[in-house]
Every structure is written in C-alpha cells, then in structure tokens.
Amino acid sequence: xxxxxxxxIFSWTSSNKxxxxxxxxxxxxxxxxxxxxxxxxxxxxxxxxxxxVSRYVEIDPEETExxxxxxxxxxVLIANLPIRQVKxxxxxxxxxx
Amino acid sequence: xxxxxxxxIFSWTSSNKxxxxxxxxxxxxxxxxxxxxxxxxxxxxxxxxxxxVSRYVEIDPEETExxxxxxxxxxVLIANLPIRQVKxxxxxxxxxx
Numbered sequence: 474x475x476x477x478x479x480x481x482i483f484s485w486t487s488s489n490k491x492x493x494x495x496x497x498x499x500x501x502x503x504x505x506x507x508x509x510x511x512x513x514x515x516x517x518x519x520x521x522x523x524x525x526v527s528r529y530v531e532i533d534p535e536e537t538e539x540x541x542x543x544x545x546x547x548x549v550l551i552a553n554l555p556i557r558q559v560k561x562x563x564x565x566x567x568x569x570x
Numbered sequence: 571x572x573x574x575x576x577x578x579i580f581s582w583t584s585s586n587k588x589x590x591x592x593x594x595x596x597x598x599x600x601x602x603x604x605x606x607x608x609x610x611x612x613x614x615x616x617x618x619x620x621x622x623v624s625r626y627v628e629i630d631p632e633e634t635e636x637x638x639x640x641x642x643x644x645x646v647l648i649a650n651l652p653i654r655q656v657k658x659x660x661x662x663x664x665x666x667x
Contacts, residue, residue, distance in 0.1 A: 475646060475648070476601075476640075476641050476643070476646055477579055478575050478578055478579050479579070479599070479601050479644070479646060480643075480644070481575055481603070482572050482575050482576070485666055497602075497603055497604065497605045498602065498603060498605075499599070499600070499601070499602040499605060499607075500599070500600070500601040501598075501600055501601075502576070502595070502598070502599035502601075503596070503597070503598055504573075504576055504580070504597040504598075504599075505594075505595065505596040505597065505653075506594055506595060507594065507595060507626065508594045508595075508653050509656045510585055510596075510626065510627065510658055511657050514626055514656075514660060517626075518622060518623065518626045519658075521622045521625075522619055522622050523621075524620075524624050525615060525618045525619050525622060526615065528618075529607065529614075529615045530605065530607065532605065539656050542572055542573060542634070544571075544573050545578070546573070546577075547573050547577070547655055549572060549576060551572070556602075556605050559605055559606045559607050559611075561651070563611060563614070563615075
C-alpha cells in the first residue's frame with residue numbers, strides 16, 4: 474500500500490523523458506511540518522544527506538532530480554537519484570571519525 | 571498532490587496512540603528499486619542519515635518510529651521522527667572536516 478503510493482509520487486517527479494529503460498534509482502524524501510527549519514538549514518541538511526548516500530552508491534549527478542514542495546502544513550524535499558552502481562565497500566563514517 | 575499522498579503514508583505509519591496533539595515531526599523516506607544494496611549497507615546508511623538529521627534537529631529517540639517495507643520492485647525505509655526542537659546553530663559538517 475505504501476509502496477504503491479510512493480510509486481505514484483515518483484512517477485510524478487520523474488521526468489522519464491525518452492521512454493527508455495528506467496535506471497536504477499534511489500529516492501530520498503524529507504518531509505517536515507512547521508518545525509521552523511529555515512531554508513538554509515534544510516539546504517545544508519539536504520547536501521549532507523546526499524553526501525552520505527553518495528558514499529554508498531555512485532549517483533549520476535547529471536540526472537539527479539530535486540524538487541521542493543510545500544503547503545501550509547508541510548514542506549517536502551524529494552531527491553530522485555539515478556544509481557550508476559552500488560559501492561561494494563562503502564566508506565562508513567563512524568561517530569569517532 | 572504529492573503532499574496529500576505523503577500524509578496518507580505517514581498517517582499509516584504513525585501510531586497516533588492517544589489522540590493527543592500531534593508533535594512536530596520530520597519524516598525521512600529512503601526508497602530504492604533493485605539496486606543491490608544489501609541490508610547491512612542500508613542499515614548503516616540509515617544510521618548515518620539519522621546522524622545528519624540529528625545535528626539539525628533534536629529528535630526524541632523514544633518516540634522514533636522506523637519501518638521497512640519491500641515488495642518485488644522496491645525497498646522502502648520510513649523514519650518518523652518527533653522533533654523536540656530545532657537546533658539554532660547546527661554543526662554543519664563540511665566536506666573537509
């Protein structure tokens with residue numbers, strides 16, 4: 474049920490320009506209600522989150538799609554990330570490093 | 571449209587036990603199709619992503635809800651994070667640090 478809803482969300486955000494075979498993708502959604510996180514902090518958090526993801530999978534930056542939506546209740550950031558390949562030995566950042 | 575779908579997703583995942591006033595929340599969804607990311611790497615990535623978020627907002631760990639769903643096409647990790655407060659001066663981790 475949840476997966477079906479998510480597929481709806483991503484088929485809207487994906488441009489799917491040429492009808493060619495869909496790439497493998499990783500999707501990241503950050504949604505918050507009125508928690509008072511300012512746009513700069515959200516942008517900075519988004520950058521750090523993508524930096525984490527990119528240590529695990531190789532993202533194609535040219536085809537990365539980012540969108541930001543908001544209404545009175547919620548702000549939603551959606552990242553649709555085409556994956557070139559999964560890194561076999563991701564650099565795990567421990568809390569001490 | 572997307573926001574309405576997300577609210578459906580989160581009203582399903584939220585336990586909403588007592589009918590009391592909803593807390594401020596930040597929601598994180600990571601979805602991927604068959605990219606071959608193994609469960610250990612996904613768990614490790616999830617931990618690192620939450621570590622990034624917790625540098626920006628103070629999360630209530632006792633009421634954090636995590637769920638993992640998958641079908642043949644997609645694996646979806648959903649984190650529903652109650653926010654105690656937004657940190658006014660988040661420790662931004664630069665690529666050099």
